[in-house]
Structures are given as C-alpha cells and as structure tokens.
Amino acid sequence: MGTSRNVERRTILKAAGATAATLGLAATTTACGGDSGTSADGTVTIRYAWWGGEPRTIAIKKTIALFEKKYPKIKIKPEFTDYEAFWEKFQTQASGGNPPDVFQNAVGFLRKYDKRGVLMDLKAQADAGNLNLENFRNGVLANGQVDGKQIGIPVGANTMALVIDQKAFKKAGVEAKFGWTWNDYFAALQTIQDKLKIAGDTGYFAIMYLYDLYLRQNGKAFFTDSALGFTEADLTQWWEDGYKRVKSGLVADPKKIEQAKPKSGLSAGLAASEFTWDNFSIRYQGEGDSDYGLAPIPTTDGKNTGQYLGSLMLSAFSGTKHPKEVAQFIDFMVHDPEVGKIMGYDRGILATTEQYDAFKPTDPNNKGVAAYEDEVAKAGVLGKITPHPSGADVVEAAFLRIGAEVAQGKTKPADAAKALFSEAKAAFAG
C-alpha cells in the first residue's frame, strides 16, 4: 500500500512540477521577450523610455513618428512615466537585464549605471558611422563622458537660474542684476517682505544643485569623484543660515510649500522667487497667474556664479540586441533639425548646432530661456560640470529631505549635516 501511495505522490509532484515549469517558462518569456526583437520581415523594434510631463510626451511621440517614417525598418516602442517612477522602474528593469534599449538619462545616474554595466559606450557606434559626435554646442558632449567612455549623448543643455515673480519684484522696487551678491539677494528678500508682506524665496537651502554653485563660488564643489566635496561644518553653516531666514519669514513657511505640491511655491504665490533649472521655468507661466522671468544666480565675489551647463541625455543599454539601430535612432534624435523644431527647449537649449539653428523660439518663455543662457555664456562664467559619483541620486534625495526637516525645525542644522554625511557614505558604498 505504501508503494502505491508513493507512486501516487510522485505522479502528483510530477504534475505540479510540470505546471510550475510551464508557468515559470511563461513568466520568463513574458519578462524577457518584451517587444524588442526582429520580426520575420526584418523589422527591428527598440524600446525608448523617458520621464517628463504631458507636453514632453506629446512632442516626443511626434519625433518618433518622424523617425519611423524615415526608417521604416525600425519600430520604436515608447515607455514614459514621471521622474520618480521612472528611476524606480528603470532600476528594476535594469537589474533584471531588461532595461529599455534607449532612455533619457541625467548626470546624477551616469556613474551609478556605468558601474553596474548597464550603459553602452557609444564611441564604437560613432566609429562605425552610425552616430555623429560632432556639432555639439559649448562642449556639452563632455557631460556624457565618464572615464573616457561616451555613455550619454546630450539632447539639451541647461543651467541653474533664479526664477522671479516679475510683478512682485517690480512692486517692491528691487532689481536682480548680473553680478549681485548673496548679501544683495537677501537684502532684496528683506525689501520684498517689508513692502509686500510675502516671503522672497521658496527654500533655497534644500536644493543640492544650488548649494553646489555656492560651494563652487568658494572653490569647492558638492561632489568629488567618489565623495562629498565639503565639510560638515560648511553644511551646518548653510542650513543654520537657511533656518534663520525661515524663522524671520524671508523664506516661505515650509508647511505651506509642502501643501502646494505638486505646484511650486513660486507659482502658488507663496514667495517671490525660486532657484531651479532654467528650462523648468516654462512651467511657471502655466501654473501661476503672475509674470515670471529668469534672473542671475547671486555670487560671493560679484563675478563667479559657479554655473555650468547640465544636460539631459540619451543613453543606450549595453546589452541591446540592436546596437546599430539604437545608434541611428539616437543620432536622429539629437541631430535632425525637424526634431529640434518639435522639441524646442523642453529638455534645455538644444545641444547640437543643427537643432539649435533650426528652432527659433517665438513664445516669451522659450525666448527668455535662450536669452538667459546667451547672457550666461557671454559673461564667461560657465565652468566644467562637477563629477557625480555613483549614489549621487540618493544623496540628492537625502539633501532635499533633510533640508526640509531643518526648515520645519524638526532637526537641528548640526544633526542634519551629520545625518547627510552618514547617508551619503552609505549611498557611495552601495
């Protein structure tokens, strides 16, 4: 009897095993198959992923249609989400060996994914003639280079700016002029507060990229190749000053800023100015009901703003089955004049001369961004981008979070600085 029962068990186990195997196989095929492959008629499909709002998605889809018309043998499968979701999804896809073939990228993620072998060195494709690395403006191509490899191709260039509520600045009688110092800036905030009874700034001290500029003005930088480029004392000072200005009302109440999200504090009318990337300024006009303009970054010595050109880029997956097509696609996206006309300055000032020359901005927002970058370039203050070690993205999120805790009065600046250093250490090690 025992034997017969054993047999029975074995049969059941076999059946279960077979089912599990089938399900397992099915799962694997679904996960890996995706749609990136070659179909019977030789048509190649590649996946292209980006983050951004709706206007960007509409524009990019137009450029894809244009590409598919020119290259009928290549089909593009789009994937898009907002910024946060993008990187969460990407991380999971990449670790499973299934990231998109082409994707939007930024400097904070280059080393991280290079270290993990996800990014393709596009030099070989350039040598093979599938991708042109010429005609990039202001040396911005260097933004996509790490350790001699070209792992990102810039689509646009941007730089930090101060976005101001022009009506408020005018009413208070303050002027934001090139070469002004931090003292001038804080004095302007004081005047705005005195005359208009509103805060002047939305919370400058929690923005990592602004602190980077401040450090660069003082001969340091936020990152070195592998660590932080400043001391705990530096940061304690920066946050102590910031908290003082929240208390005195020069900087907007963080509780209100928090609740205005996803609207920015500036367009919600909670303050008169806000530091951000210049190409982001296009959002304010749609969100708020004042007039917004770009103003220069305050300086320490009246000259050096510490600014550099950052950029969004396109990167490719090192393990893609279609490196040639991927390179052709990137080439088209960064060089084709029509694409430049469609995209405008949504991802920064167009990076290649072909696209820059093709797009002539007509609306005041895009014009404003172009004029601002022209002015910055003419002033000759642009420096080279600082390195971003692997883990920079985690540090940026921590900086924003801990900075907000300081603003809320929940963490003392000295403790906050200590916390950031300890979190950064863990991030660089990961």
Next chain:
Amino acid sequence: MTLVKEAPVRPAKKRSAAPAAGRRGRRRENLAGYLFMSPWIAGFLLLTAGPMIASLYYAFTSYNLFTPPKWVGLDNFTTMFQDPRWQKSVEVTLKYVVVATPLKLLLALGVALLLAQKRRGQALYRAAFYMPSLIGASVSVGFVWRALFSDDAVVDRTQKVFGVDVGGWIGNPDYVLYSLVALSIWQFGAPMVIFLAGLKQVPQELYEAAEMDGAGPLRRFWNITLPMISPVLFFNVLLESIHAFQVFGSAYVVSDTRCGPADATLVYTCYLYQKGFKEAQMGFASAMAWTLVVAVALVTAVLFWSQKKWVHYEEAAK
C-alpha cells in the same frame, strides 16, 4: 515518516471494508483535486513561498540588485537597529497602530450598535457606512484626503471657524500622521460588519432577563453585550492591528511619495519601500521585512495570550 504518522488517522474500519475499486476512485478524485489546485499551488510556490525564502536569504546579504548578493551575516540587522530613520519609522508606525486601531474599532462598534436596532431604511444605512471601506484602498482616496486636509481646504477652514488655526495638516509634521489616522477610522466598514454579525448572535433572552432584573442600558452593554461579542472583538483587534502595522498606500500618497514632511509619515513599510526600490538596498529591505513579520507575530502571540483574560467563549462558560 509522514506516511506512518498519517496511517492511524484514517478510520481503519472504512479502509478495510472499502473495495479496491472504491479506493482507486477516491484516489483519482484526490488527484483531480490536486490537479485543479495546481495553478494555485504553483502560484503559491512561485509567487509567495519562493520569494519569501529568497527574501529570508537576502536579509543576511548585501544586495543591490545588480551584483550577486554578498553574505554579511547579521550586518543588516545591526545597521538597522542603529539607523535613526529606522527608529523613526518604528516610532511612527507604533503611534499609528496605537492611535488608529482603537479609535477605528470604537467607531465600528458604536455604529454597529446603532445599526443592529431595527429601523426603517436599515439596509441603506448599512450600505452607506460600509461604502468607504470598498473604495478605501484606492490611491484616489489618498489624493482626496490630501486635498481635504491641505492649507485653506475644508478641514482647515472648518477649524478656523472654531478659532483653531494650524494652517492645514498635510504640511505640518505634528499633524499629518493624524490625517492618516482619520483616513483609517473613516474606513471602519469591515470591522463594523463583523461586529454587526456578532451582535446578532447575542441571545435576546439575556437582555430580557437582565431588564427584568432592572439592569439599565449601560449595564446591559457592559455585562451582556461586551462579553458575548468578545470573540468578535478579539478577532477585530487582531485583524485591525495587523492591518495597521502594514499601512502603506495612504502614507505614500498623502505625503506625495516622500512619507513626510520631516519623515512625519515615515511608516515602516514606506521606509522599507524607499530602501528597497529607491536606494536599491534589497538586503536591508529584506531584513526590515522579516523584522516586521517577527514583530507582528509577537503582537499576535501577546493578543492570543491575553485573550484568556478577557475573551468569553460559550463553551468555556458551560
């Protein structure tokens, strides 16, 4: 081993009496049962048991998803216990559980008591009170909550009428957790229905007898209703506390995916999620997950142990 153990359980008489054909028939029936269950069994093994075992292993490794996991022993646990953000997440979660669970159950019981009485439109009331639980888990409610409790929104304005001005709960680290508590309380439908079922089971004779003895409504509630529904109460306490320990969606949505401001809504699962999916520290996240499992098991054990003192089962009374 198992075969030997199982053998005496089977009724011996039946087995010997059953003809071989019948036995085979039953066996075939069993086989069919297993076959029909096999999708579930496979799903359980592949999607639940497998990942759980994997995560138990990862809890003792350093694993960033890209490079193979590296065995680090108890490192994740020691780092975790010293991590101020982890401590904060424990603190926030405990606060949430301790405040939200009793309030929710209190409201559920109160409404159940009202709805247990016969009155017109009873079904309508029951449906209306149960409704929030049906839509409660959705992300959209989180957004609605954010809108309700923001600066100068409904709650804020209502408060101002009474002279209380906190400027919205969402941006205030001291208040925002209570907006999540409010959301949890609002979804009291499920325990309410269970309470209602429990209340229906209480024999009416007991009340009649008590009334004859001159017991008032409060006394009847305390001495009859409460002891009689204590098993149901126990069940609800158990279920709701376990549920509260695992709160995630509301915290994530109400605080704009950051579980803040100032980590004020950094509930345990939210930190776990951040560690795993934003910072790619899967080993640490797994260690956190298993710590939660153990903690919830302990709480459950304590509740089971305590039930001897306050839960009244009818068999025990006999």
